[in-house]
Amino acid sequence: MMVAWMNREALELTVEENRAVYWSRSRQKLWRKGEQSGHEQQLLELRLDCDNDVIILKVNQIGGLACHTGRASCFYRVLRDGQWQIVDRVIKDPQDIY
């Protein structure tokens, strides 16, 4: 669906508020996913990997789209014949989201 960064506070708030909270490196601030778009991510499950540096969030994605391009997932391009081809459709126009 998407990949983002967390710091300790983001992780603590994610657990506390039962919703995805990330750390925006570009804005250098906490980012409650959906705070602008309304497309929150309700937390269903948190998983940790074997060397303790990656967390997977299983979420209920409000609005059905996680990507700022208006798609369900940020991973909407597939490599075919040496080219990244868009294979997933825009569900909602970003201009209608933000």
Place this chain on the structure above:
Amino acid sequence: MMVAWMNREALELTVEENRAVYWSRSRQKLWRKGEQSGHEQQLLELRLDCDNDVIILKVNQIGGLACHTGRASCFYRVLRDGQWQIVDRVIKDPQDIY
């Protein structure tokens, strides 16, 4: 299943050899997944995210396990009541893998 790093060469080799090749930061060298364990990852699909810094590999995981702990996935711990609990079983003893 797992998360690892790639540099440009790792990505190029992944496409060229049709198998997962990563960049080991700890060893500072290319890492053909499965080169020691035999548990290669045959490439089925490559996807790129919206801001061009994360790639998802859809793979056929030889041996059915990707984690060095002998589990199918590195994400075998779930947060429950404030504790990381192991929820996925060891498929093969790591001592029998390496």
